[in-house]
Amino acid sequence: MSDPRLAVFWHEDVLRHDTGQGLFEAPDSDRLEVSERHPENAVRVRNMRSVLMRGSLSEYLTWFQGRHATIAELERVHTPGYIEEVRSLCASGGGRMTATTVLGPDSWEALLAAAGTSLAAAEAVLDGSERVAYALVRPPGHHAQPAQADGYCFFSHCALIAETARLRGIERIAVIDWDVHHGNGTQACFWERSDVLTVSLHMPHGAWGLSHPQTGGVDELGMGVGQGFNINVPLEFGMGDSGYLRAFSEVIDPIVRAFDPGLIVVACGQDASAFDPNGRQCVSMAGFYGLGAAVTALAKACCDGRIVLVQEGGYARTYAAFCLQATLEGVLGVVPKSADPLAFYPDASARGEASIEAARTALQPFWPVLAKH
Template sequence: MTSPTLLLTDPLFLKHKPGPVHPESPARLQSILSVLARAPVEGTQVGQPRSATEAELSWVHTPELRKYLSGLAGEEAVIDPDTRTSEDSYDAAVLAAGAAVQAVDEVLAGRARNAFALVRPPGHHAEPGRSMGFCLFNNVAIAAEAARRRGLERVLVLDWDVHHGNGTQAAFWERRDVLYQSVHQYPYYPGTGAPHEVGAGEGKGFTVNCGIPGAATDKDYQAVFEELFLPIAEAFRPQLVLVSAGFDAHRADPIGGMLVTERGFAAMCSAMKSLAESVCDGRLVLLLEGGYSLEGLSQSVHACVEVLAGRRDSFPTGETTSDAMRALAQSREALKPYWPNL
């Protein structure tokens, strides 16, 4: 019997309320769950996550940040102009980090063929010592550390959120055991993710950034995957693929400025699933990041869940844009010294 695609979520995630007009609202996850309830995907199984332990949080985050955030438990607080907490936010963030670890464990144990952690708050902007950008703890970085501590030697983190995952980059900047790849709008918040940001020390070449201007199409993203991400990933041969799955590059998103469609996201998911099947027995975990058009977000998540459960998607037809292709060429040039197959 084939193992199911595991969807991890919990009502507690809906209790994280950064404010009545904040874009990272409970309605985001509610819209996803509503679409999945109306159109269930065969081959999926919903599971309840567990909270992260203090030790698991410490794999990525400093004692000072952990103490600061735990002190906000049960309170409404303003961390920065973008990042706010409500009474249940701390518990939700600890549960989101735990869901990330649990998804990895279930996939590595073979109890799930792949997994999607449908969590809030998101995580990829959270640096080891700083919460920011709607994020408290860095869920995907903690998941990558979990995999390493389970004995894996090489983990890939791919980030297709419209914003650069500065926190994830910071966590693995000087390491070669975790390959971080990000395609994002640039220049844009948080200001990081330039092509020359390739890592440092032992990690030089293991940070792969492709920052492209707004109005990029599905076809632009296809080129980034096929000409940059996949050749490097295939040479790296990860033993687990993690995806920071943000959907704010959707053409309907009110914050992002890209033109990606839900089928484009499904095609990106298909590409990562095919990679995982070819190099690491299909071990693939997605973790929810951004996405602020309720329809664009929910339809794109549903399309990716269909892919995880067995559907194959290719990129829609269309044209590349000259600005995106120039950005891709810059990224390839910056990475060529470290990846000769480019």
């Protein structure tokens, strides 16, 4: 067996996206003496990069330069009018596209770098030069819809990868999203498609306004030929390692094996940790390690181990970096060398049965394989 190896793609321009300060993700208030940085800020990925470079995982990583996406590449998923709307707002000095989704004057270069670097990671796997690749990018992308920004997201990186893989001849692609929020943007991009399986494992936050009308419920299954190919597994608040790993093994794993993709794309967020300000779940480093190991086992069974991971959320500006390290250790199958510096909440191992059963019941008519699990 060859030594584990991970290709990491990075572009410095992702740091140029300045989301400013305020009342968490909202605009500033004159009643505050001290405002705080928007949660989606450059610090979180700087720490992720630092932990990967300085930590025990560094010997397994090879770093590659990312690139900017072209407008033609963005148009594989997004409408020309929407792309121009984003570019124009950046050029005019920035502003809010939704109540929480902020652009700065230099954000356009960052958005192109995030999308292009995600595609560069995918191209390395599709070309066969890498088996597993990870794009360390920001802002995230999984809430972005074809013509709608949402939840800090502007361009849908995982959807762009899936469309690119289809153009390169991959017949079926599975997108697995374990960010703590529903991957509504990816869902919207492939709502009426059966060639891309979209899977989202998330807390049950529901819809949150005009930019995010999707609920993430188990009844959102797709439409037309796409019915049954959108998989939502909302997990009750407070879910820890055992619940997440059971949901993966009992629902996601059998469905993806039955779908038999030629490529797995992972929306790789770490905001399901107990210490993330944007999530209400209790996943620890051990849980993220388990998710990484589970997706690798799945990829080896389905698509010769080919995986592209793309950074999504993770807003605990220090702990998220350690959760990322644990995720990638699991992906590579290396023994963890770092103790969890924070986790202390007990893992309620029986928690989540109702959530998992609800998903299984909704999905079994489309995926009979679930009757065996």
